[in-house]
Amino acid sequence: MEKTILIVDDSRTMRDMLRRTLEGAAYLVVDAVDGQDGLEKLEAMNPAPDAIITDINMPRMDGYGFIEGARGKDRGRHIPVLVLTTETSAEKKTRAKNAGATGWIVKPFEASVLLSALKRVIGS
Amino acid sequence: MSLSWLRTAASVRRKINIIFGILFATALLQLSVSVISVFAPVYSHWVSTTAICGSLFQIVTIFVTLMLAMSTVVAPLEKITAATEKIAAGRLDEPIPYHNYRDCSGRLSRALTKFRNMSVENTRVHEEALAASRAAEISQKQLTEESTQQRKWTEELVGQLIFGMQRLSSGDLNFRYTEPFRPEFEQFRTDFNATADRFADTLGRVTASVSTIASGSAEIALASDDLARRTERQADNLGKTAGSVSTVTTGVQRTAQAALDARKAAGGAREQAAESSSVVQSAISAMHEIEDSSKKVADILGVMDEIAFQTNLLALNAGVEAARAGDAGRGFAVVATEVRSLAQRSATSAKNIKELISLSGRQVSKGVSLVTQTGTALSKISANVETISDLIASISSSAQEQAESLTQINAAISEMDQTTQQNAAMVEETTAASHNLTRETKDLAEAVSQFRIGDEVGKIAAATQRTKSLAMKHPSAPEIPENGEIRTGAVSRHASSDDGWEDF
Known part of the structure; x- marks a missing residue:
């Protein structure tokens, strides 16, 4: 059965590239344009996604708020969340980790690294 | 009562006289007993004579000792006491005896001399202070007048300063003092x-x-x-x-x-x-x-x-x-x-x-x-x-x-x-x-x-x-997050050591 990934990123370019990369690896993809939209999509998805990839800096609701919101929901409590961002500071990593993030990938990403990380957090 | 008087009120000479008077009375009593014993049948004549001679020698010795005490102890003490009383009365030019003695009288005399010298110095200083005080009093009057004028000028200056600072604190950097101040x-x-x-x-x-x-x-x-x-x-x-x-x-x-x-x-x-x-x-x-x-x-x-x-x-x-x-x-x-x-x-x-x-x-x-x-x-x-x-x-x-x-x-x-x-x-x-x-x-x-x-x-x-x-004009641009997060990452990613996947 194909795994479903929820992408949360305000950049259409990044969403398109992620979609191409993930669909090329036989994942199903649902995307959202910011944290608020991500929470709504997460609530509406049935079944729940197998993993979430989120940006940090987004309008309306940033990645930290999204992760905390997802962790506050029953269905989002145990879903692996990978942060995909241009940020590299240790303080922001710590903040994301405290919010409940599972891993951290720096943009621009290598497709092999992203797929390897996904495989690791949700299994093949 | 008499003992208290002897201890607190009697002079040294009187104390010595009383002490030696008691000793002298005791010696006279012993002499009297020795004279009476000459006529007693149980004592020999030689023994009685010897006792009388001893008592007389004792009386003489007491008297000599009394004189010696009077001249070596009481007289210096009385003279030093008198000198001290004179110094206390302000007569600082009076000579102090026994200055060269090495006994207590000498020590007391030298201490008293030092004390007198200090008193002389204090007196001099006090007089100088008084003179200075009088001079200061005169100066004070002049200063008071000058100070009044100065305070008036200072108040005016402080008023100007407060005004200027208020203008500055209100953000008016156009304010300048155009009128000249006093030279100082x-x-x-x-x-x-x-x-x-x-x-x-x-x-x-x-x-x-x-x-x-x-x-x-x-x-x-x-x-x-x-x-x-x-x-x-x-x-x-x-x-x-x-x-x-x-x-x-x-x-x-x-x-x-x-x-x-x-x-x-x-x-x-x-x-x-x-x-x-x-x-x-x-x-x-x-x-x-x-x-x-x-x-x-x-x-x-x-x-x-x-x-x-x-x-x-x-x-x-x-x-x-x-x-x-x-x-x-x-x-x-x-x-x-x-x-x-x-x-x-x-x-x-x-x-x-x-x-x-x-x-x-x-x-x-x-x-x-x-x-x-x-x-x-x-x-x-x-x-x-x-x-x-x-x-x-x-x-x-x-x-x-x-x-x-x-x-x-x-x-x-x-x-x-x-x-x-x-x-x-x-x-x-x-x-x-x-x-x-x-x-x-x-x-x-x-x-x-x-x-x-x-x-x-x-x-x-x-x-x-x-x-x-x-x-x-570009509403599609992302807004700055409300939490105030500021991006500080460098534009170039090539030098980053964080490339790749980091597992929490």
Whole structure:
């Protein structure tokens, strides 16, 4: 059965590239344009996604708020969340980790690294 | 009571006199007892005399001791006490005796001398202080008058300073002290005005920089937004290109495979054509052999036709001879008739066979011609198949080259994809940084706008307004998060040590 990934990123370019990369690896993809939209999509998805990839800096609701919101929901409590961002500071990593993030990938990403990380957090 | 008086009120001389008086009375008592004992019967005369002499010696000794005590202890003490009382009474020029003694009197005398000298010094100092105090009192009057005037000036100055500082604290950097201060405060006025000038100049430059930064950050935001849109379009185009290239790649791969299959089929056809040519040659040979055999059969048929003719003649002769023989030859005549009939039938068959053989020979010749033509056609087909095979090989080679070119194109697309992604990441950083810069510039402009420097306030307001209007022109740009997170990451990712996946 194909795994479903929820992408949360305000950049259409990044969403398109992620979609191409993930669909090329036989994942199903649902995307959202910011944290608020991500929470709504997460609530509406049935079944729940197998993993979430989120940006940090987004309008309306940033990645930290999204992760905390997802962790506050029953269905989002145990879903692996990978942060995909241009940020590299240790303080922001710590903040994301405290919010409940599972891993951290720096943009621009290598497709092999992203797929390897996904495989690791949700299994093949 | 008497003991208390002796201890606290009696003079030393009186105390010594009393002590020695008691001793003297005791000695007199002992003397009296010794004198009385002379007349007692139990004591000897020598013993009594001795006791009396001892008592007298004791009295003398006590007296001498008394005199000695009076002269060595009491007299110095009394004189020193008297000198002390005089010094205490202020008579500091009185001599102090026993100064050179090493006993207590000497020590007391030297201490008293030191005390007197100190008192003399204190007195001198006190008098000098009094004199100074009187002089100070006179000066104080003068100073009070001057101080009153000074306080008046100071109050005026402080009032001016407070006014100036209030103007400064209210942000008015245009304020200057134009009226000169008193000479002793003039430096302050000059310094204040210079400081205000410098502040105004610095803030003027800051204001100009704020305007420039505000304009620049807005332009950066616009450029970043444009770059974001271009990057999106590029990503779109790249996606479509990648899809098209993928389709073309699939087609080329199919073409290459079909060319390969066709090449194999052409090879097979060429081999089969070669084999067919051999078969044709064999068929031509077989035809010629059939033709030869037909000619031999025709020859044999000629012999058979001749035999049938001769047989017919013999049968005819035999019939004639049988007729001549009459009844005896009747049976022979029948046989001869039958033989003749057989010979005729044999001749007819031989004729038919000859015609058939002739027809067969013509057909064989025709067949040979056709087979020869077939061989020629097969040779041409084989040559054409060779040409087709070469063409297909060329197609296959071209398809392979196309496939390799497409692989390079795919690699280039992947690289462009990565570059586009880097651009997108850079756009994100630039957009956030420019928005952050805009916000910081706005804060700085607001801070600077609290100061009035000529008409600079208006300039700052205009710059801020321009920044807002520029920002409103690109509403699609991401907003700055409400939590105030500021991007600080470098634009370039190449030097980052955090590339890749980091597991929490």
